Amino acid sequence: MSSAQAILFWATTLTLAVAFFAGLLSLIFRKPGAFRWGVCLSLAALALLTVFGIVRWIQTGHPPFVTLFESMVTAVWFALLIFHLMRVRVMIIPVLLPLSLVSFLLMGWASSMPTAASPLSDALDNVWLFIHASFATAGAAAFLVAASFSTIFLLGESRYDGMARLAVRMPAFSSLPRTVLNFLIFGLILWGVMIVSGAIWAHAAWGRYWAWDPIELWSLISWLLYGLVLHSKLGWKLSHRAFCLMTIIAALTVVFALWGVGYVYETIHEYG
Amino acid sequence: MRINLASARLALVLIAVLVLYLVLSAVIPQRDIAEDQIINWREYLGDNYIVIEKLGLDRIYYTPTFFIVLGLLAVNLAFGNIRRLRTVSKVGGTLLKTRHVGSIIFHLSLILIMAAIILNFLYKYNGVLAMTEGQTLIDRPESYHREFCGPLYIDEYDRFRISLISILNNNKDRSGPGESALIIVQTGSSSVEKEISTNHPLKRRGLEFHYGLKSGYSPEVLLTDSLENILFHSFVRIANRKENREQFHRDFIVVPENNIHLEIEVKTDREPDIEYRIRAIQDSVVLFAGLMIPDDTVTFDGYKLSIPRLRQWCYIDVVKSPFLNLVFFGFWSALAGLTLSFVGRLKRVKEA
Numbered sequence: 001m002s003s004a005q006a007i008l009f010w011a012t013t014l015t016l017a018v019a020f021f022a023g024l025l026s027l028i029f030r031k032p033g034a035f036r037w038g039v040c041l042s043l044a045a046l047a048l049l050t051v052f053g054i055v056r057w058i059q060t061g062h063p064p065f066v067t068l069f070e071s072m073v074t075a076v077w078f079a080l081l082i083f084h085l086m087r088v089r090v091m092i093i094p095v096l097l098p099l100s101l102v103s104f105l106l107m108g109w110a111s112s113m114p115t116a117a118s119p120l121s122d123a124l125d126n127v128w129l130f131i132h133a134s135f136a137t138a139g140a141a142a143f144l145v146a147a148s149f150s151t152i153f154l155l156g157e158s159r160y161d162g163m164a165r166l167a168v169r170m171p172a173f174s175s176l177p178r179t180v181l182n183f184l185i186f187g188l189i190l191w192g193v194m195i196v197s198g199a200i201w202a203h204a205a206w207g208r209y210w211a212w213d214p215i216e217l218w219s220l221i222s223w224l225l226y227g228l229v230l231h232s233k234l235g236w237k238l239s240h241r242a243f244c245l246m247t248i249i250a251a252l253t254v255v256f257a258l259w260g261v262g263y264v265y266e267t268i269h270e271y272g
Numbered sequence: 273m274r275i276n277l278a279s280a281r282l283a284l285v286l287i288a289v290l291v292l293y294l295v296l297s298a299v300i301p302q303r304d305i306a307e308d309q310i311i312n313w314r315e316y317l318g319d320n321y322i323v324i325e326k327l328g329l330d331r332i333y334y335t336p337t338f339f340i341v342l343g344l345l346a347v348n349l350a351f352g353n354i355r356r357l358r359t360v361s362k363v364g365g366t367l368l369k370t371r372h373v374g375s376i377i378f379h380l381s382l383i384l385i386m387a388a389i390i391l392n393f394l395y396k397y398n399g400v401l402a403m404t405e406g407q408t409l410i411d412r413p414e415s416y417h418r419e420f421c422g423p424l425y426i427d428e429y430d431r432f433r434i435s436l437i438s439i440l441n442n443n444k445d446r447s448g449p450g451e452s453a454l455i456i457v458q459t460g461s462s463s464v465e466k467e468i469s470t471n472h473p474l475k476r477r478g479l480e481f482h483y484g485l486k487s488g489y490s491p492e493v494l495l496t497d498s499l500e501n502i503l504f505h506s507f508v509r510i511a512n513r514k515e516n517r518e519q520f521h522r523d524f525i526v527v528p529e530n531n532i533h534l535e536i537e538v539k540t541d542r543e544p545d546i547e548y549r550i551r552a553i554q555d556s557v558v559l560f561a562g563l564m565i566p567d568d569t570v571t572f573d574g575y576k577l578s579i580p581r582l583r584q585w586c587y588i589d590v591v592k593s594p595f596l597n598l599v600f601f602g603f604w605s606a607l608a609g610l611t612l613s614f615v616g617r618l619k620r621v622k623e624a
Binding site (some may be wrong): 028065123125182185186188189192193196200203204205206207208209210211215217218220221224225227231232234235248250 | 280284288291365471472578599600611613
């Protein structure tokens with residue numbers, strides 16, 4: 001990682017940590033101003049991460065999707081982007097807390113990975129890489145946002161009302177499960193595109209579209225698990241609490257599929 | 273008890289069973305996928321491993337119960353869609369809402385995907401050719417290093433004749449074995465020449481020729497006796513062998529007439545330092561043991577062993593997936609359906 005990239009990376013990580021603490025302080029001391037600072041800082045983190053991505057893209061010659069480090073950073077970027085796009089319509093400030101915490105932790109985890117840029121190998125030199133990897137990170141980001149909403153719902157209505165006093169245009173507490181559901185379906189689509197594009201790419205590269213590689217397998221497990229959560233909610237009228245809890249559990253399988261599998265299994269996805 | 277095949281609860285149970293199966297297959301090493309781990313599990317569990325084998329847990333994707341779950345899920349999806357169509361047409365007249373259309377397309381596509389995957393599995397063909405530069409092979413059983421066929425695939429040999437002209441290393445910075453192969457494939461009266469590499473196969477009359485995952489160097493080995501009679505002369509494609517869990521690039525040549533056993537192991541497989549560790553044994557007596565590089569010649573006990581030159585070898589995968597397009601069509605239509613359903617849902621939320 002070049003010095004410019006390192007500065008941008010650590011500046012983003014630090015900004016996310018401060019954003020989280022600003023949100024936390026405002027919640028403890030009931031200061032709306034601190035929450036607004038938290039939101040502004042998370043926006044600054046998004047801007048810094050965007051510049052980081054552009055610099056890395058220019059310096060490596062390929063989009064930042066190739067290594068595990070890059071995929072984690074890109075997922076954080078997508079999650080922050082979704083959060084701020086949503087913020088235009090409704091104030092979802094409480095989500096800032098779990099989201100900035102998870103983003104900060106992911107950045108910390110990413111820093112423990114090899115950060116050196118990897119040249120594009122023959123297998124990676126395919127347009128499907130960009131579709132596959134970008135949808136993987138975007139899907140993970142959507143699931144993380146859904147899990148953040150679920151966490152807020154699980155904290156309970158009284159705590160949410162306390163937070164709601166800190167901002168205007170807050171969605172009703174009762175509408176949170178619906179938002180989780182929408183993000184879940186959105187994530188399912190993105191994750192689905194990731195699986196399909198990966199299969200097409202694998203066929204072009206090696207002549208087989210599915211090889212039960214551990215990452216393929218865990219991606220399918222998490223997709224089916226989200227399908228199960230979705231049908232439990234729509235078909236079985238699962239309680240909101242159970243639904244939110246299951247969404248968080250399913251998000252853990254996504255994190256494992258994308259970044260944890262390499263610690264346990266040997267996989268052909270280890271390019272970094 | 274009456275079982276409702278269209279029930280959403282049945283779907284939930286089946287998806288949960290499928291997830292459970294997949295998690296089991298992620299934990300228990302599967303045959304043909306994680307052979308190394310199977311050895312570890314066998315050692316650890318001892319005789320108890322037979323329970324895993326008996327239950328088919330080491331080959332979950334091929335067990336009848338796995339296919340039964342998939343089949344039941346397909347039936348449930350089909351019945352569920354029929355019921356959904358009936359309900360919607362009763363309640364909302366003939367006009368279906370976007371989200372209903374999306375949901376129906378998505379679930380029907382899942383059935384299509386499952387059917388196409390099973391058909392592809394039954395009729396697929398994958399043959400692995402191990403070829404050395406300059407070699408020509410005809411599509412016959414003996415030409416293949418390995419073959420994987422679906423249970424319903426009918427042998428169709430003599431489909432092509434393939435020549436490996438050369439193996440190329442496109443990246444000049446790397447000095448290892450090649451990354452692409454220049455091949456000529458002749459089918460019927462027409463022939464085509466193409467450089468194939470990862471991501472760039474040759475497609476010809478329903479067959480695909482992929483550059484394989486493995487490649488390396490083949491030394492030309494010439495062994496003569498004291499009267500200059502040739503005892504062995506051929507390119508040796510050194511195989512990847514596993515002994516006591518360690519990988520070796522090692523091969524053996526046996527000259528039965530003289531009871532000579534030549535052992536060749538790759539020490540370095542990177543140009544310009546290619547080196548081979550050679551052991552020549554006759555009647556359990558080691559006649560020669562040492563390192564050789566290309567162009568070397570050694571003599572021992574009246575025999576002369578030389579490595580005049582090197583050629584590269586690679587695997588070429590010959591693939592036939594007759595229902596692949598149907599699988600991919602199902603994938604995309606499922607995603608289109610899911611997206612339609614999502615858009616319809618957002619529209620409804622907005623209206624509310």
